[in-house]
Amino acid sequence: MEGGYNILRSSFANKGTAFDQDERKKYGLRGLLPPRTETIVEQAERALAQFTSFQSNLEKYIFLNCLRDRNETLFFYLLVNNLELMMPIVYTPTVGEACQKFGNEFRFAQGMYFSSQDKGQFREMLDNWPHKEVDIIVVSDGSRILGLGDLGTNGMGIPVGKLQLYVAGAGFHPSRTLPVIIDAGVNTKKYLDDKFYLGEKHARLSDPEYYALMEEFLVAVYNKWPKVLVQFEDISNDHCFTLLENYRNRFLCFNDDIQGTGSVILAGFINAVRATQIPLKDHRMVFFGAGSAGIGVADCIVSLMEEQGMTKEEARKRFWFVDSKGLITTNRGDELAEHKKAYARTDYTTQLKSLLEVVKDVKPTALVGLSGIGRSFTQEIVEEMSKNVEKPIVFSLSNPTSNAECTAEQAYQWSEGRCIFASGSPFAPVEYRGHTFVPGQGNNMYIFPGLGLGAFLCQSLRVTDEMINTAAKTLASNVDDAEVITGKIYPGLSKIREISVQIATNVIEKAFEQGIATIQRPENIEQFVRK
Numbered sequence: 001m002e003g004g005y006n007i008l009r010s011s012f013a014n015k016g017t018a019f020d021q022d023e024r025k026k027y028g029l030r031g032l033l034p035p036r037t038e039t040i041v042e043q044a045e046r047a048l049a050q051f052t053s054f055q056s057n058l059e060k061y062i063f064l065n066c067l068r069d070r071n072e073t074l075f076f077y078l079l080v081n082n083l084e085l086m087m088p089i090v091y092t093p094t095v096g097e098a099c100q101k102f103g104n105e106f107r108f109a110q111g112m113y114f115s116s117q118d119k120g121q122f123r124e125m126l127d128n129w130p131h132k133e134v135d136i137i138v139v140s141d142g143s144r145i146l147g148l149g150d151l152g153t154n155g156m157g158i159p160v161g162k163l164q165l166y167v168a169g170a171g172f173h174p175s176r177t178l179p180v181i182i183d184a185g186v187n188t189k190k191y192l193d194d195k196f197y198l199g200e201k202h203a204r205l206s207d208p209e210y211y212a213l214m215e216e217f218l219v220a221v222y223n224k225w226p227k228v229l230v231q232f233e234d235i236s237n238d239h240c241f242t243l244l245e246n247y248r249n250r251f252l253c254f255n256d257d258i259q260g261t262g263s264v265i266l267a268g269f270i271n272a273v274r275a276t277q278i279p280l281k282d283h284r285m286v287f288f289g290a291g292s293a294g295i296g297v298a299d300c301i302v303s304l305m306e307e308q309g310m311t312k313e314e315a316r317k318r319f320w321f322v323d324s325k326g327l328i329t330t331n332r333g334d335e336l337a338e339h340k341k342a343y344a345r346t347d348y349t350t351q352l353k354s355l356l357e358v359v360k361d362v363k364p365t366a367l368v369g370l371s372g373i374g375r376s377f378t379q380e381i382v383e384e385m386s387k388n389v390e391k392p393i394v395f396s397l398s399n400p401t402s403n404a405e406c407t408a409e410q411a412y413q414w415s416e417g418r419c420i421f422a423s424g425s426p427f428a429p430v431e432y433r434g435h436t437f438v439p440g441q442g443n444n445m446y447i448f449p450g451l452g453l454g455a456f457l458c459q460s461l462r463v464t465d466e467m468i469n470t471a472a473k474t475l476a477s478n479v480d481d482a483e484v485i486t487g488k489i490y491p492g493l494s495k496i497r498e499i500s501v502q503i504a505t506n507v508i509e510k511a512f513e514q515g516i517a518t519i520q521r522p523e524n525i526e527q528f529v530r531k
């Protein structure tokens with residue numbers, strides 16, 4: 001096949017009806033398109049009408065990704081101009097359903113896949129990627145997709161969705177983004193038995209085999225694209241902390257669930273502290289869920305407490321972590337996973353087995369859910385908590401919506417409209433006793449596009465805790481005092497591109513301050529970012 005037809009079949013080159021008459025002559029497109037030339041505004045109007053005509057969110061998701069497969073330019077134009085409407089489709093929560101049904105709904109491949117069958121050949125395989133330059137990679141092994149568990153290769157929707165936000169939220173070029181799945185097996189029986197499942201059908205690899213695969217992948221990637229930024233995403237707790245420790249000082253990389261979520265919740269917490277007017281050092285925080293996100297968030301809050309003069313030990317004592325076995329203590333008789341040890345309480349002789357018992361005992365100012373267990377903040381728990389504080393902070397952060405620890409409506413009702421609420425997945429505004437509450441979305445989507453852009457643009461040697469802390473403060477400062485008093489702790493989503501500029505600018509400043517930016521210092525960093 002030759003000429004114009006190939007252009008129409010390439011999602012990057014294709015402009016569809018927007019090719020003008022001169023272009024149609026030049027590229028051999030005459031006769032291959034309906035006669036009238038349209039502007040992208042007209043094309044987008046039609047695409048929006050088509051999007052709206054679908055009933056289910058999953059159909060809308062499929063429509064958008066198929067549109068992208070035909071015409072990247074139109075897809076991103078539509079997304080950027082309808083971000084608030086389409087974010088819950090291309091991203092959380094619909095992307096979760098799309099991952100669960102990935103094998104059933106598969107139409108065409110996006111991104112790249114590497115499995116144990118390909119061992120020793122990763123570097124060579126990278127040369128099959130059609131684009132010369134890659135600036136950013138999001139890589140998952142599908143082992144902990146949102147709060148949905150081990151989805152194996154079906155998890156590809158997450159790297160794809162995150163990178164769409166890197167483009168829409170921070171201006172990365174679509175052709176320079178690469179979504180990746182490392183297929184290391186799957187432990188979910190449903191997928192092993194599913195005839196439409198597209199990953200390798202075996203149990204997950206042993207640790208040595210797994211780490212060898214990851215090592216081969218990262219070495220291959222940095223050999224081919226030395227400047228690339230790698231974001232680790234939705235990797236289970238047994239591996240994600242080790243991977244981050246192994247690679248954070250070796251390559252330019254970060255883990256979005258530990259550090260991105262940590263940063264975004266720190267931002268929300270900074271503003272919740274402003275709203276409650278209780279000093280940071282006096283907060284008592286009960287965390288339900290001690291995985292990547294829970295520990296990542298606590299570490300970020302601890303770093304802010306240290307900055308304000310507390311020692312690490314004092315700061316960590318303000319946290320009470322609860323997991324499936326109850327309050328995490330040093331003496332409860334089980335072998336604690338390494339990442340939980342720093343937050344294990346040493347001051348309990350009786351074992352508190354349930355979240356309710358812990359809330360009764362601790363009388364927390366903040367209750368933070370990153371457990372992946374839907375509706376685990378019961379009426380009794382939220383009411384109990386609300387007895388003791390005027391403005392209880394209730395963060396129900398697990399994704400997608402079905403896994404939120406409680407809904408926005410429940411939190412406002414059970415706290416009699418007093419709580420400062422945020423969730424990981426979006427909730428609609430809630431009417432309660434004549435008042436409209438707009439729940440904040442404490443989702444790492446506010447942080448990773450700007451953080452990644454800043455770290456990549458200045459070619460930082462690594463992503464430091466200070467850069468992550470700076471990103472959080474920048475996000476927090478986007479809500480003013482008058483808004484904070486009403487319980488609004490995150491800015492509106494429509495501001496996301498502007499926020500990404502600010503975050504990237506401040507992250508670059510920080511990298512220069514720390515002496516780890518490797519480009520020549522631009523005269524005006526903000527203008528450099530905007531360009």
Ligand SMILES: O=C([O-])CC(=O)C(=O)O
Nearest residue numbers: 092146234257399443444
């Ligand atoms: O993807 C999201 O919405 C946030 C996130 O990283 C997760 O839940 O794992």
Ligand SMILES: [Mg+2]
Nearest residue numbers: 146233234257
């Ligand atoms: Mg994630």
